[in-house]
Amino acid sequence: MPSDLWLPLAKKMVETIDGLDWCVFGKNGSDVTSYAITLARVYTGKMDILLARGSYHGSHFWCQPHGQGVPEEWKTHVHYFEYNDAEDFRRVWAEHQGTVAGVVLTPHRHDAMRDQELPKPEFVEAVNSLARKDGFMVIIDDVRCGFRLDIAGSSKHYGWKADIQCFGKAMANGYAISVAGARRELMEAAKTIFFTGTHFFSGVPFAAALACIDEIRASSAIEHIRRMGTMFMNGLADAAAAAGVKVSVTGPPAMPYMTFADDPLFETNRFFCGEAARRGIFLHPHHNWFVCAAMQEADIQKTLDVASVCFKLTREKIGG
Amino acid sequence: MPSDLWLPLAKKMVETIDGLDWCVFGKNGSDVTSYAITLARVYTGKMDILLARGSYHGSHFWCQPHGQGVPEEWKTHVHYFEYNDAEDFRRVWAEHQGTVAGVVLTPHRHDAMRDQELPKPEFVEAVNSLARKDGFMVIIDDVRCGFRLDIAGSSKHYGWKADIQCFGKAMANGYAISVAGARRELMEAAKTIFFTGTHFFSGVPFAAALACIDEIRASSAIEHIRRMGTMFMNGLADAAAAAGVKVSVTGPPAMPYMTFADDPLFETNRFFCGEAARRGIFLHPHHNWFVCAAMQEADIQKTLDVASVCFKLTREKIGG
Structure with missing residues (x-):
């Protein structure tokens, strides 16, 4: 059932997460990564999204290249580079220069079926600086890492200059809630985006998230x-x-x-x-x-x- | 946290809902309507989906024609007809004959900003019989109506011969869980579909759904x-x-x-x-x-x- 905890949790997220000025709530990771790319598109007026090959950002059609039953054209406008390879990132960006709305990145590389990799400082710097120069959005998918590495977000932990950040999983200790949020400048763009869903307004996960974030801090x-x-x-x-x-x-x-x-x-x-x-x-x-x-x-x-x-x-x- | 309630709830759904032989679980309505069209596509080997103009099936890219920030080609393969108009339904089907994977319908017409309409018997019959003849799937989006009109599903209530059915909302009294399920014949196709998400395995909503369905029945x-x-x-x-x-x-x-x-x-x-x-x-x-x-x-x-x-x-x- 809806409750009056929506605004308190939004305030809590903004106070807690570095670089977050406002946020929206969903139920799972895919809800908010899909919202994030839409926000980047509306804000920049461009359509192309850069993704690291093999990184997982959810099960929606646009981010599951291996999925059956998805029309080919529902996977367009998404281009792949190698994680931690600044040169490859620049190459893929250059191929789509002028149409890039944003890059979606996990804070570090935690793809299934391979060793994890921490982000190389030169890769982080390349993404941060090219984004600032070209005006595309740095979207950090912190759904899996968030509230595990740094209470202020994994972007802060690793040095990403995130424009848009996504959270889920650990933030409510298993209760179904997810979050996408961004810098103040993107708030106007957000007003034109259609985003809602069954159970998005249920009060229990909001209470769980509020309690969980307080407990993470209080218990160190x-x-x-x-x-x-x-x-x-x-x-x-x-x-x-x-x-x-x-x-x-x-x-x-x-x-x-x-x-x-x-x-x-x-x-x-x-x-x-x-x-x-x-x-x-x-x-x-x-x-x-x-x-x-x-x-x-x-x-x-x-x-x-x-x-x-x-x-x-x-x-x-x-x-x- | 995951629990051992997954299988008991799947059994409960299959026992409760008419025409449901198996099911999968998501968190919100869009999760399962998107799953449903994918299942129809994999099962039929066809790509086109018919939708009633103005009907709401979620906020994913494919079913939000009014959404900002969505590339045009991410809205392809979806064709619109008028709800309750058997002739218009046949016309749109005929335009895409040979490539229609399924039709998605709410049990009755409950679009926002207009009077509701109960489904006309001749419309139900036209959809049911054309689907059987042509081999496309009848997908009933029972997310909003389910567990309100008939414990066995709104398809039974109105006479839809549903191949795939989607539920959410009332089934767990507000806890975040949703369901898509189908006839036995579609089970093999389901094995190739990628479908998962953050919080999909949380135990609490499974317990809530089990308790809620029992209570709906016990309390009439x-x-x-x-x-x-x-x-x-x-x-x-x-x-x-x-x-x-x-x-x-x-x-x-x-x-x-x-x-x-x-x-x-x-x-x-x-x-x-x-x-x-x-x-x-x-x-x-x-x-x-x-x-x-x-x-x-x-x-x-x-x-x-x-x-x-x-x-x-x-x-x-x-x-x-």
Whole structure:
């Protein structure tokens, strides 16, 4: 049911997130990434959107190049570059110079089925400066990372000069709410955009988000997550080394991921994660993981103990 | 957080809704109407979708012809006919014969800013029989009407032979969940469709939907709503007549709407609804209303008492 928490949450978001002067609310990540590209288009009067190849921004037609049942022309006006490759970004921009409305980027690279990559400072600088020069919008899709790396947003954490930012997931501890917001200058453009949906006005997720954001701050959850994640990533690397298994542990401590060397089809990873699941620990073989505020040292240690056993089993399976 | 309620709710939906053999879950109406057209496309191998002009099926790019910031080619493959006009439906179908994947219809016509219309039996029959003959899918967007007119779905209520059905809103009493489901034959096609989203797996809305559907049945909520709505619609018509104001009260009793004669810009309706709001009754001047299970005779009577006062004020304002 609707409530009077809409405005308090909007104020909370604007107070909390760096560079956010106003915002709208949706239910899931796709709602707000689709809103963000529309806002960039209306504000700039241009239509082309640049996306990093392999980055995930939702399941709407425009951002699922692999989807079945989507007409080809419903995927137009979207052009792909390589994440963290400033030269490739400039090349794709130059090919569409004059028609680029915005670039959509995850704060760091957390595509499924590959090692995570933190954004290279020269890539961040290239995007920031070209956007300022050309007038296209920097849209940071902080749906997955938001409220995990920095309470003020992952754009601040990594140095993105975001014009438009999207949040979801962690902000209401699982209650269905998502947010897109932007700088003050984009507010007029927003007035012409059609954006609504079933359940968008339900009060419960607004209350959950307000409580959750306050609790993240009061409990220093982000610092705790960073400590637990660091303990986990270091322990995981040590346990793999002790078992003689080569792994790559990547990502910020709040959201680690691990791959095995010479494992292009993730068969070794599925074996490892399957053995861990049998022992009560859920790790995903294809998707990055999340450390949450409820996890304590004993939980991390238990996870590392199980991982040690599973690394030994993996070593036996794949050989030396 | 994910829970083990996914399968129980899927079973509950299949047991409850007529003609539904399986289903998927989203968060809002647009999620599932977009899924539905994709399913129709993959199943039929065709791309064109027929829509009733003015009907609302969500805020995604393909179904918002009035939206700003959407490239023209992102609105292709969608063709419009007049609701309740069998001849016009056949004409638009014939123009695209051979490429029609499906037709999307609300159970009855409940577009904003116009009187509601119940579906004419000959229109229902024309759509049902042409779909069977040509092999395109009948997609019923029951997001707004579902769980208000018939526990088994509004398709059953009105006689639509639905291949794909979409639900949301009332099914979980405001918790964010939506559903698309179909006949068994479409299950294989569904396996190739990419469909997911932030919060899609949260457990709370699944628990809410399970509880709500059980409660609707146990409390005979739909019959109660019909009685209350009938009392409201009859009383409203009587009160308008008594005040000498010409109105049109339309829709099924569960979701009435009222317009004034000679009020093309809804100025009279906004005056009437504004006066009602001052007296504690919220009525929408542009959008159909909903009777809910919590409303009792005393609530309806209070609403009618306020309406009587407001009809008199309206009569004074607009003259005889």
